[in-house]
Amino acid sequence: MLSVEQFLTLGAILFCIGLFGALTKRNIIIVLVSIELMLNAVNINLLTFARFGLMPSINGQIFTLFTMTIAAAELAVGLAVLISLYRNRNTSDVRDQDLMKW
Amino acid sequence: MNGINGVTQLAFSDVWRVMAPEILLVLGGFLILVLDLFMNKESSRRLSPQLGILFLIAAFVMTIRNFGLVSDQTAGGTGELLNLSNMLYVLDDFGNVFKLLFTAGTALVLLMSIDFFKQNPEVKVAEYTYLMLFATTGAMVMASSLDLITLFVGLELLSISSYVLVAMRRNHAKSAEGGMKYLVIGSIASAMALYGMSFLYGVTGQTNLAYGAQTVIQMWLQFKPLLTLAFLLMLIGFGVKVSLVPFHQWSPDTYEGAPNPVTAFLAVVSKAAGFALILRTFLWGFSGVFGDVYIYLVILAALTMVVGNVAALSQKNIKRLLAYSSVAQAGYLLLPLAVLGKGKSIDNIWLALGQTSFYLVAYLFMTMGAFAVLTVVTRQAGNETLEAFRGLWKRAPFLAVSMAVFVLSMAGMPLTAGFIGKFYIFLGTINTEMYWLGGLLFATSAIAFYYYFGVLKAMFLKDSAVQSHDKIQVPVSLTVTIAIGLIGTLALGIFPDLLMKFLNGLHWFGQ
Numbered sequence: 171m172l173s174v175e176q177f178l179t180l181g182a183i184l185f186c187i188g189l190f191g192a193l194t195k196r197n198i199i200i201v202l203v204s205i206e207l208m209l210n211a212v213n214i215n216l217l218t219f220a221r222f223g224l225m226p227s228i229n230g231q232i233f234t235l236f237t238m239t240i241a242a243a244e245l246a247v248g249l250a251v252l253i254s255l256y257r258n259r260n261t262s263d264v265r266d267q268d269l270m271k272w
Numbered sequence: 273m274n275g276i277n278g279v280t281q282l283a284f285s286d287v288w289r290v291m292a293p294e295i296l297l298v299l300g301g302f303l304i305l306v307l308d309l310f311m312n313k314e315s316s317r318r319l320s321p322q323l324g325i326l327f328l329i330a331a332f333v334m335t336i337r338n339f340g341l342v343s344d345q346t347a348g349g350t351g352e353l354l355n356l357s358n359m360l361y362v363l364d365d366f367g368n369v370f371k372l373l374f375t376a377g378t379a380l381v382l383l384m385s386i387d388f389f390k391q392n393p394e395v396k397v398a399e400y401t402y403l404m405l406f407a408t409t410g411a412m413v414m415a416s417s418l419d420l421i422t423l424f425v426g427l428e429l430l431s432i433s434s435y436v437l438v439a440m441r442r443n444h445a446k447s448a449e450g451g452m453k454y455l456v457i458g459s460i461a462s463a464m465a466l467y468g469m470s471f472l473y474g475v476t477g478q479t480n481l482a483y484g485a486q487t488v489i490q491m492w493l494q495f496k497p498l499l500t501l502a503f504l505l506m507l508i509g510f511g512v513k514v515s516l517v518p519f520h521q522w523s524p525d526t527y528e529g530a531p532n533p534v535t536a537f538l539a540v541v542s543k544a545a546g547f548a549l550i551l552r553t554f555l556w557g558f559s560g561v562f563g564d565v566y567i568y569l570v571i572l573a574a575l576t577m578v579v580g581n582v583a584a585l586s587q588k589n590i591k592r593l594l595a596y597s598s599v600a601q602a603g604y605l606l607l608p609l610a611v612l613g614k615g616k617s618i619d620n621i622w623l624a625l626g627q628t629s630f631y632l633v634a635y636l637f638m639t640m641g642a643f644a645v646l647t648v649v650t651r652q653a654g655n656e657t658l659e660a661f662r663g664l665w666k667r668a669p670f671l672a673v674s675m676a677v678f679v680l681s682m683a684g685m686p687l688t689a690g691f692i693g694k695f696y697i698f699l700g701t702i703n704t705e706m707y708w709l710g711g712l713l714f715a716t717s718a719i720a721f722y723y724y725f726g727v728l729k730a731m732f733l734k735d736s737a738v739q740s741h742d743k744i745q746v747p748v749s750l751t752v753t754i755a756i757g758l759i760g761t762l763a764l765g766i767f768p769d770l771l772m773k774f775l776n777g778l779h780w781f782g783q
Contacts, residue, residue: 185467192460201456208463215470224491225477230470233421233479237466240428244459247432251439251451258445267449270525270592 177218185211198255198262202248209241282356289341290356290363293331293371294412300327301405308398317389317397321382324401328379328408335371338363339778346779353782359482360419365778367416369629370548373636374415377541378408380640380756384647385533386749391651392531395440404537407433411545418556420469420479423549427465427513430545431458434538438530450529457512457522465509471502472557481556489560496564503558503565507572510553514546516572516606517579520599527595528656535591536643539598544632547605551628554609555621555781566613573610574712576603581719588657590646593723597682598639600720604713605631607697611704620704626775627696633771634681634689634764641757642678644750645671652744661727663736668744672731674758681761683724684717689764696772 184207191204213234220230256262288295304323308316342365345354354363382404389397406429413426435458439451469479475495476484492499508519515523527535558565580600587593608624648671653660665672681688694717701710746754764771 185463188463189460192456198452198456202459205456205459205463208460209466212463212466212470215467216473219470219474219477223474223477225487227477229421229479230473233424233470233473236421236425240425240432243432244428244455244462247435248452248455248459251435251448251455254439254442255445255448255452258443258448267452269446269449270528 174218174222177214177222181211181214181218183211184208184214196264198252198264201264202245202252205248206241206245209237213237287356290354290361291416292334292338293375294409296327296331296334297375297405297409297412300324300330301402301409303327304398304402304405320398320401321386321389324382324405325379327405328375328382331408332372332375332379335368335375338368338371339365342368342779342782346782355418359480360422361413361417362482362782363416364780364782366552366625366780367412367548369775369778370415370544371412373544373629373632374408374411374541377544377636377640378404378537380636380753381533381537381541383749384536384640384644384753387647387747388531388533390747392441394443395531400437400440403433403437407437407537408541411541411548414545415548415552418481418552420473420481423553424462424466424469427545427549428462430542431462431513434458434534434542437534437537438526440534441531446529447531448529450526453522453529454526457519461509461512461519463509464512465506468502468505468507468509471498471505475499475502481553485557485559488557492561492564499561500565503554504568506553507550507568510546510550511572514543514550514602514605515599516602517576517599520576520580520602523599524592524595527598528589528591532591532643532647535595536640539594539639539643540636543598543602543605544636547628547632550606551609551625563613566610569606569610569613570706570709573603573606574709576600576606577712577716578603581716581723584723585719587723590650590658590660590727591656593658593727594639594642594646597720597723600716601631601635601682603716604694604697605635607709607713608700611701611706611709614704614706620700622776622778622780623703624700625780626772626778627693627700629775630696630764630768630771631693634693634761637757637760637764638678638681638688638690641674641754641761642682644753644757645675645678648744648746648750649675658726658730661730662734664731667736668746671744671746671754674754675731676728677758677761679724679727681765683720687762687765689761689768692765692768 188204188207188211192201195201216230216234220226304320389395410426410429414423417423417426435451435455438454439448441447473479475491475498476487478484512519577600580596580603584593584596587596605628608627612620612624650656650660681690684691684694698710698713
């Protein structure tokens, strides 16, 4: 039987990996994937609390459905903007996005 | 509700009472979407923005009607808010004030956009217009919802629409770059806020802020670290949306890359929506324990005022200068909420909400006006540096004088709306005896005067860089926007009571 702490730790680890990837990776596609990882960590958290919380309720699962839908929409827009960016600049490297500085 | 054999039915009229403006805007958005399929390109380009403005005005009128509904409900004396689905969505004057701001702001943005469409034939007008309407709907949901799920959906509706709007000019590299930066940072912020929300849900066991607030108070002693973590994560997530320092780095780049009307939209409507979300979440969810967490808000507000104004000093690009100035304004706007932690009496909440709303209205007028002037001037000069404003007084006195008024209002010159707004916020810091914050407000305003004088000096004292003293042609739509901004800024500066009386008489949370 897994305990609530183990699920929350898994969520926290995933969230930190996602945050680290989003802030350090050079390819924008990997950055977007890392953001998805962060959102999935949130989903694990919500589902844990829906099952084991102080006052478990169905709301957490409903929240997860909304999160997944919106994450998909966000990623779709992200890829569309990335395509537009690639057509203009011919690169998807984070370090090349330097047209505007300070 | 009509009871039929014990089964209750949610009639459309009940929904309409609570969310009429939202329904109108969504209808308008879909109407424009469908009409675009059936009309030829020319008439769609002409009609879409006009239809959009029409629906925004309709939503504005319905919001004014809602003030009456709220005061009727309060006079009824049951002490209950007009709400849908067990406090999922409420109708109160707090939401109404913000809805007025959003609809008026977006209507002005669409008015400015008419000229932008003429200059950029490659932009898809209908898409742009319905995205604006949907974004405004998202902002409204953020201002009136009391449930974490609905609040999050509203936030994302606004954010995702804004990402697309920023990156709308497809063959414009800066536009795409600004959009990408906004998208990446905005998505990380949403994930952070969501992670915070998940802890809040875990401790309270429900997603509703109205019911969850009681549980937060009960659980505070036992789960203080976890709840503080939830508060901080949500603050970071929302702080990115309103560009609080140190989460402001996206805003200068995005503001520079976005088309001018979209920049104005981000600066006014999106920022106001972020503040509505912050006030709604923290004043409801954390109201009982606000004294323990307000210190983080104070730190962020102080940092934002200082860094925003100092960073603006070295800017040569006028849009970046306005971006940093809008970062600084976010600091001023956070102050009324931040000082609430010390003032325990309930009256201070209504005062703080009045101060924030007054400053947001003033900010709406001056920012819209400034961006309209900027659009004309930078297009004629062909660049966006301060050089473009050189000798504007000789080329176009009307533009120069209006820009001077807007800029002085942002700096906080007496007789303009910006001064009165700042003065009310300053009084709030005195009321709650946070004198050093009031002092900081004054000190940073002094810095602001310095860089705004750079703009004034370029307009009035220097000679034009371009030899030909061509008269600048100002399109009608932009003239109207500038005139509205000018009238609003001066009227609120000279007769602040007009708005302040109205704000003081409101039933903010339906009390």
